[in-house]
Amino acid sequence: MLGLLWLWFGVVHAAMLLDGGWREAHPGDTPAAVLQQFHKGQLAAFDPSLLHSFPRENLGTWVVLRPQPPWVNEERVLTIYPPALGRITVYDENGPISRLALDDIGGPPLGHGRLAFRYPASVPASTLILLKLEPVDGLSPPLSFHLESLTAFLGHDAHWLTLFSACFAVMLTMALMALCFALMLRDNTFFWYAGYIFCYALIQSIQTGFLFHPLEATWLAPSASLLESASIALSVAFAALFMARFCELQRFAPLLRAPVLALAIGMPVLVLMRSSSIGLLVDAAQALVDPLLILGALLMLLSAIVAASHGSRHAWFFLVGWTPLLALTALSTAQLSGALPNMSWTSDASVVAGAFEAIVLSIGLGDRALTMRRDRDMVRALADNDSLTGVLNRRAWNEAAEAMLEGSTGRPVALLFLDLDRFKLLNDQQGHRAGDRALIEVAEALRAELRPSDLLGRYGGEEFIAMLDGVVEEQAMQVATRLCRRVHRLEIPVDAELLLSVSIGVAMRTLSDTVETLIERADQAMYQAKVNGRNQARLYDRPRAITEGSWPRVSEVEE
């Protein structure tokens, strides 16, 4: 914005004073006759430094500009702003000397963001400037004219190029980033946003001439007008689709969602009608497009305001990013009918506002991606965690345990199967709620005692399970023993005499083990701990005697 202000003040203050006159072109006009009429005061006077609308139908319009003293015979450049599609011919009294057009990269000086014509120092500074605004189809924006020294012009031109290259780079980067997000997150909101920003950048690059120079896409020049109207329609369509999802209209402004989506479909249909060869369709599209653009903009503004006031956080992002652009579009529309002639910066400001909007909406989209991720994590946590104790539920634990077993080849893995002792008695004596509280306390104690990398889960009612990666037999038994002590130290009464305790079975992973077989062995060891008197840890010993029909030996480790 500061760059834009600097650019505007620079151009305005470096300009030489001009006064001017104009009249519509008639058949048989000669440059000399037009200049003659200007001298006699027969042309309509206007201030060239202010925006002025000229009729461009029929044969076009003559414009005469008279440089005011003090005259300095130096190289100088006439600039015409804003640059619109359509030609302007520069005359001297003998005839045409140059044709200026946005898409025509003739020779230096190239006017960036404005049309430019260079007068050599040999042409006296007081020489009248004669221009013919060639006829164009449709509306043409009001124009302003400035004359400045070549040095001042080159300075402003370089500044314009820097500022606008940065703005277009911002827009395209944001569009590209959104496209990546759309593919990664599989969320169309990002795709519609990328389409919208890309089309907007395309419109601005056509309207400022950036597409033709410095981008030099001159092969697009013949279809520039069609490309411009198609981009306008598509940008509105993408913007409508984007804002409907981004501002969550379905939730926060359901009544306005249908008209917004209708706008998204209607705009491309109008462009198709306009580019058809059926006269009736072309006329209808021509008549409808501008009112629809204005109504569409108001509809999107209203929808965003309603959604924001009903609690859509992202609608605020949309309003902050989009409102400056909308205000500039409204100003430019008003200028078409002659209003606000001294606001000659609206065209440049539209590009800067486009970059500003791209940044604000990208921040909003980043926020959306974060919210989505948080929601997804929350859903996942709800699906994976036991609702009472917060540790992994049986399904999620099984999945994680399989992954841990797969990823731990070569390292020892221990499995601890924990079953609370006489829990039924606790429930019967103190009620189910006390039982629930006890489960929560035990889970917290187990979690605190284990390492964050250990996989703790609730296997069933009063059964917990833990898989310890990289832990050898002795360490596993030490951990299990520690857990026994910790649960006992919670001092949760089971009845008048007993405190809550836990029996733990420990099994070490063998090469052929799956999660199921490992659990099976740890469960058997736990059963032995129960048989042995509870409140203790037992290690499952290799079933050396199993083939002889005896129960696998379980070795007890001191409690």
Ligand SMILES: Nc1nc2c(ncn2[C@@H]2O[C@H](COP(=O)(O)OP(=O)(O)OP(=O)(O)O)[C@@H](O)[C@H]2O)c(=O)[nH]1
């Ligand atoms: N409060 C509560 N109790 C549960 C929950 N899930 C299971 N239980 C109870 O846990 C008790 C388990 O009892 P049993 O399987 O007989 O085991 P026990 O009483 O601990 O006996 P041993 O294991 O032999 O020491 C049952 O009464 C279940 O109702 C739960 O989420 N909350």
